[in-house]
Amino acid sequence: MKSLVFFTCIHLFTSMVAAAEIERIWLTHKTNQPNKIVVNWLTNEPGDSVVMYGISPETMERAQVNESTKLHHVEIPLNHRDRIYHYSVQTGNQRSAAAKFKAYPTEILRVAIIADWQSQPDLSSLIKDDVHLLLTAGDNINNLWQKCGPGKRNCITPYVNLIDAYPELFRSTPFMPILGNHDRQIHPRGSKPPAHAVYDVDATAFCRFFELPDEEWKWHFEIPEFGVRFIGLDFNHISDFGNNWQTCHAFGRDSQQYQWYQSITKNVPGHLVTLYNERNASIRNQLQGEWHQLFQRGTICVTGFGHFAERAELDGLTYYNTSLSGKGKQYSDPHSKFLAGKDSYLLLTCDRSSGEMKVEIKSLGNEVLDRQSFAKPVRKQTTP
Incomplete structure (x- = not known):
């Protein structure tokens, strides 16, 4: 019984490590105007690149790049002004916490x-x-x-x-x-x-x-x-x-x-x-x-x-x-x-x-x- 508990704990710990949180994230622009923004991040293990984004946590859209890499760059559209964008990133079973940034202003x-x-x-x-x-x-x-x-x-x-x-x-x-x-x-x-x-x-x-x-x-x-x-x-x-x-x-x-x-x-x-x-x-x-x-x-x-x-x-x-x-x-x-x-x-x-x-x-x-x-x-x- 103790052996079963031990191996279960090891499995849970391994799963938690595999689903490690992505913490290194930065935002840039590669277009010449702010109609888009690039979400960049780094992962410990290679995989695809997924960004979930939207102006509310309930209305999120998905952008994905199907390329196995540790250094990720995904461009998403900016269709709103004077709003807060919510987003998170994912690579395989590696995920980030929810984050947000300001849309560009109007005044x-x-x-x-x-x-x-x-x-x-x-x-x-x-x-x-x-x-x-x-x-x-x-x-x-x-x-x-x-x-x-x-x-x-x-x-x-x-x-x-x-x-x-x-x-x-x-x-x-x-x-x-x-x-x-x-x-x-x-x-x-x-x-x-x-x-x-x-x-x-x-x-x-x-x-x-x-x-x-x-x-x-x-x-x-x-x-x-x-x-x-x-x-x-x-x-x-x-x-x-x-x-x-x-x-x-x-x-x-x-x-x-x-x-x-x-x-x-x-x-x-x-x-x-x-x-x-x-x-x-x-x-x-x-x-x-x-x-x-x-x-x-x-x-x-x-x-x-x-x-x-x-x-x-x-x-x-x-x-x-x-x-x-x-x-x-x-x-x-x-x-x-x-x-x-x-x-x-x-x-x-x-x-x-x-x-x-x-x-x-x-x-x-x-x-x-x-x-x-x-x-x-x-x-x-x-x-x-």
């Missing part, structure tokens, strides 16, 4: 931009802002090689650790990061360029882990109702371009990146927010100032290159630097208007009725360090 849109996430600080202040979308200006992890081993381009462990650090944030808020040099570093940097590439320019692990629009190493995303377009570019350590410290894609006049940005910014209907991970003064001076001229088609540019908080203004364009590790060395922009050595992030608030976009530099202690308002742009048609 007031809140977007946060963060950078330099390596220290994984307390984000309670940002979470209180209850944003609809979370963006980055690069450097989301320390590097790849320390957790994965040198040369491992496909290893996603550091990104998994990022999700583990903020599980509720990632399962409830759409996340769209851009690249910094740390996000693709596959070898130690050293004191001089070695015989092998230190960075994976293609950002294999980043593109594998996140489902993002376009080529993923660069992307654009817009919310037409609010007249706002976000563009993520791949600029970091541009002074190392052409040697084995090179980290980003090409940015010359004949490059795919330049020509794409030039084309996609010709006729922006409203606010344009450009994101990258290079020093503002460095990139805007490239090509005899042509990048700055292109940036002037937009409202603001945001980088996370420096470890400080800053707002600079030049020729009617505002350049921001933000960093979650904001107490580093300060090298101010020649056109700096605000500079502070504080951990910070940006909060963008867009008002649909007025077309205004408010931009606040906020500390992690929920202090507003700087606030600017940008009226709805009146733009002329841009010729090639």
Whole structure:
């Protein structure tokens, strides 16, 4: 009898382990507008990918991808605004707890931009802002090689650790990061360029882990109702371009990146927010100032290159630097208007009725360090 009880307990324990709860879940977009969202998750065992979703627990629909994998990406439609979506995921007999996220709003849109996430600080202040979308200006992890081993381009462990650090944030808020040099570093940097590439320019692990629009190493995303377009570019350590410290894609006049940005910014209907991970003064001076001229088609540019908080203004364009590790060395922009050595992030608030976009530099202690308002742009048609 005791043996029967023992084996029954073992069977129950084995069943519970087999039906382990899925906990690593994150939300992204791979379309250029918020008519769909991607639910991403990771499982211990491979299997198919199922998402149950709906605006109430009683009216759930099903989306499924029949592919055996441990890394899952399932896209579902977003047909509602100002509602709460409920969802859960399943792979074989592995399931998640019920989760939820906000649909996009109709009146007031809140977007946060963060950078330099390596220290994984307390984000309670940002979470209180209850944003609809979370963006980055690069450097989301320390590097790849320390957790994965040198040369491992496909290893996603550091990104998994990022999700583990903020599980509720990632399962409830759409996340769209851009690249910094740390996000693709596959070898130690050293004191001089070695015989092998230190960075994976293609950002294999980043593109594998996140489902993002376009080529993923660069992307654009817009919310037409609010007249706002976000563009993520791949600029970091541009002074190392052409040697084995090179980290980003090409940015010359004949490059795919330049020509794409030039084309996609010709006729922006409203606010344009450009994101990258290079020093503002460095990139805007490239090509005899042509990048700055292109940036002037937009409202603001945001980088996370420096470890400080800053707002600079030049020729009617505002350049921001933000960093979650904001107490580093300060090298101010020649056109700096605000500079502070504080951990910070940006909060963008867009008002649909007025077309205004408010931009606040906020500390992690929920202090507003700087606030600017940008009226709805009146733009002329841009010729090639």
